[in-house]
Amino acid sequence: MGNADFQPPQQYGRVEVPPPKPFFKSLAVSVKETLFPDDPFRQFKDQPFSKKCVLGLQYFVPILEWAPRYTFEFFKADLVAGITIASLAVPQGISYARLASLPPIIGLYSSFVPPLIYALLGSSKDLAVGTIAVPSLLISAMMGKEVHPAENPKLYVQLVLTATFFAGVFQASLGLLRLGFIVDFLSHATIVGFMGGAATVVCLQQLKGILGLVHFTHETDVISVMRSIFTQVHQWRWESGVLGCCFLLYLFTTKYFSKKKPVFFWINAMAPLTSVILGSVLVYVTHAENHGVEVIGHLKKGLNPPSLSELAFGSPYLMLALKTGVITGVIALAEGVAVGRSFASFKNYQIDGNKEMIAFGMMNIAGSCTSCYLTSGPFSRSAVNFNAGCKTAVSNIVMAAAVMITLLFLTPLFHYTPLVVLSAIIIAAMIGLIDYEAAIHLSKIDKFDFAVCISAYIGVVFGSVEIGLVIAVAISLLRVILFIARPRTTLLGNIPNSMAYRSIDQYPAAINVPGILILRIEAPVYFANASYLRERITRWIDEEEDKLKSSTDVELQYVILDLSAVGTIDTSGVSMIEEVKKNMDRRCLQLVLANPGSEVMKKLDKSDLIEKIGKEWIFLTVAEAACACNYMLHSYKQKGKITENNSSDQMV
Numbered sequence: 001m002g003n004a005d006f007q008p009p010q011q012y013g014r015v016e017v018p019p020p021k022p023f024f025k026s027l028a029v030s031v032k033e034t035l036f037p038d039d040p041f042r043q044f045k046d047q048p049f050s051k052k053c054v055l056g057l058q059y060f061v062p063i064l065e066w067a068p069r070y071t072f073e074f075f076k077a078d079l080v081a082g083i084t085i086a087s088l089a090v091p092q093g094i095s096y097a098r099l100a101s102l103p104p105i106i107g108l109y110s111s112f113v114p115p116l117i118y119a120l121l122g123s124s125k126d127l128a129v130g131t132i133a134v135p136s137l138l139i140s141a142m143m144g145k146e147v148h149p150a151e152n153p154k155l156y157v158q159l160v161l162t163a164t165f166f167a168g169v170f171q172a173s174l175g176l177l178r179l180g181f182i183v184d185f186l187s188h189a190t191i192v193g194f195m196g197g198a199a200t201v202v203c204l205q206q207l208k209g210i211l212g213l214v215h216f217t218h219e220t221d222v223i224s225v226m227r228s229i230f231t232q233v234h235q236w237r238w239e240s241g242v243l244g245c246c247f248l249l250y251l252f253t254t255k256y257f258s259k260k261k262p263v264f265f266w267i268n269a270m271a272p273l274t275s276v277i278l279g280s281v282l283v284y285v286t287h288a289e290n291h292g293v294e295v296i297g298h299l300k301k302g303l304n305p306p307s308l309s310e311l312a313f314g315s316p317y318l319m320l321a322l323k324t325g326v327i328t329g330v331i332a333l334a335e336g337v338a339v340g341r342s343f344a345s346f347k348n349y350q351i352d353g354n355k356e357m358i359a360f361g362m363m364n365i366a367g368s369c370t371s372c373y374l375t376s377g378p379f380s381r382s383a384v385n386f387n388a389g390c391k392t393a394v395s396n397i398v399m400a401a402a403v404m405i406t407l408l409f410l411t412p413l414f415h416y417t418p419l420v421v422l423s424a425i426i427i428a429a430m431i432g433l434i435d436y437e438a439a440i441h442l443s444k445i446d447k448f449d450f451a452v453c454i455s456a457y458i459g460v461v462f463g464s465v466e467i468g469l470v471i472a473v474a475i476s477l478l479r480v481i482l483f484i485a486r487p488r489t490t491l492l493g494n495i496p497n498s499m500a501y502r503s504i505d506q507y508p509a510a511i512n513v514p515g516i517l518i519l520r521i522e523a524p525v526y527f528a529n530a531s532y533l534r535e536r537i538t539r540w541i542d543e544e545e546d547k548l549k550s551s552t553d554v555e556l557q558y559v560i561l562d563l564s565a566v567g568t569i570d571t572s573g574v575s576m577i578e579e580v581k582k583n584m585d586r587r588c589l590q591l592v593l594a595n596p597g598s599e600v601m602k603k604l605d606k607s608d609l610i611e612k613i614g615k616e617w618i619f620l621t622v623a624e625a626a627c628a629c630n631y632m633l634h635s636y637k638q639k640g641k642i643t644e645n646n647s648s649d650q651m652v
Contacts, residue, residue, distance in 0.1 A: 081390035082398020117363035165368035166325030172361025193453035197460025199433035209423030210244035212237030332376035487523030525573030
């Protein structure tokens with residue numbers, strides 16, 4: 001076989017260095033992509049000033065954009081949906097206020113003003129605004145440790161309103177500064193475990209109401225709760241227990257029936273209100289309040305009183321209110337945005353996450369000034385709103401109007417509402433948050449995510465809500481750091497009868513190319529992982545050389561680095577590639593780069609590393625790089641044979 005049998009590779013495409021851009025222009029592009037990925041300003045381009053003003057108002061007040069297109073058909077649908085969710089909002093508002101250790105009337109106040117604000121500023125058509133269980137529990141757990149709600153009720157309410165104000169400021173700030181991506185650090189696994197643990201604790205704490213106990217622990221861990229229950233066995237009230245079990249059975253039955261027959265969703269939606277009505281009538285007729293069944297008692301009539309002067313900015317507990325506001329604000333924000341996005345995907349429209357944060361923030365700021373505590377978009381209420389056929393956020397206005405009528409005229413009717421019914425309503429709502437199916441799904445797909453989920457659950461149940469949240473977020477951040485600091489490097493091989501090069505671990509049929517080591521770096525290269533990548537590439541080379549020495553007579557001569565997944569690189573990454581190049585030069589190996597991106601090429605060009613590697617050793621694809629290296633290997637091998645034959649002829 002002569003040299004004529006080895007045809008040189010085709011003329012490969014060159015990897016071009018992108019034209020230089022001014023630093024501040026590049027920085028502006030990066031900031032814009034980070035903070036304004038949705039490009040909210042594109043609609044303002046080439047518009048007259050008056051039009052820009054109108055568009056600006058519509059952007060910050062979305063109701064101005066869709067209200068001109070609102071029809072009577074939409075109103076009929078929103079009217080039915082609003083009345084339906086109002087029937088759920090009234091009992092839930094009272095129940096969750098008690099969960100937060102607040103007067104029940106504040107729960108009703110919180111279902112009046114915030115929905116009106118959200119209807120003006122929110123971008124979701126389906127979100128129904130109201131109080132939520134987990135932040136209510138958090139407020140009680142965090143505030144109750146420092147200020148006892150029974151011993152100092154006025155200060156406690158003031159601190160809760162102050163915490164709500166700080167939560168609103170924090171939420172609105174995230175939206176205005178376009179920092180909503182911070183909420184994404186609460187992963188799906190974290191939320192599943194955290195919500196499940198919080199729901200478990202909430203259900204256990206409601207045993208106080210079910211069993212008719214007067215004194216109960218303010219701790220949220222399961223050990224303290226169970227100790228408080230079983231050390232007061234002699235104080236259990238069988239009347240309260242029987243009533244609670246009956247209403248729990250009723251609520252679970254209606255939930256099961258509505259799940260089996262979705263067309264009758266309204267039965268489950270009306271179940272909490274009918275439970276309140278039936279419980280109140282039963283207590284009134286039997287005078288059960290005289291036999292150990294506690295009732296709500298007097299609720300004053302009238303709309304929300306102003307509470308701006310009640311905000312405790314001068315209190316020594318101000319930092320406690322600030323911490324509580326930020327933590328509960330993040331949880332409420334994460335739940336509300338997630339719920340809004342979920343229902344938006346069902347109807348094939350988009351919601352603006354930053355607008356939602358501004359809307360949540362403004363409604364909580366306004367709420368804190370009108371005797372409301374923290375609100376968001378609870379899943380249960382939003383699901384009822386969605387199933388009831390709502391068309392726009394007007395359903396929130398209808399709900400607020402229904403709550404207003406309740407506050408003005410109907411509050412005396414709740415005097416005989418038994419607390420055990422409220423406990424049953426909370427338990428029935430919280431059971432749905434214990435998503436064991438999602439946990440099982442996580443265990444099948446990703447064991448690490450399952451570990452995050454279980455850690456959050458255990459932290460909440462056996463520690464506290466704050467501990468569980470900290471553990472879950474810490475583990476999630478640890479995972480992110482590990483992915484950055486220890487990125488994967490994959491050995492590639494050739495798929496037989498093709499020009500494709502794929503991971504040998506994923507495709508066992510892929511074969512190594514003798515004398516060529518092909519590696520793919522599967523992450524951006526930063527200072528945090530540059531040293532590890534240098535050491536890992538060196539180990540790959542050592543392992544490949546040892547394998548070739550023991551199995552074939554071919555020596556390793558080329559190392560191809562597939563950089564297609566390396567989106568960005570910093571100076572530490574450039575230094576790493578330079579050190580790898582020097583190491584290969586000492587070993588008489590050739591470094592070859594395949595498919596480096598524009599950012600990588602720009603940094604390599606400015607550091608003069610392209611000249612050191614050689615432009616001829618930078619290729620558009622792994623296939624081209626492997627073909628060129630393979631051609632050179634065969635060329636060297638053929639030249640070696642020719643030289644050996646010439647030497648033999650001379651000896652003869």
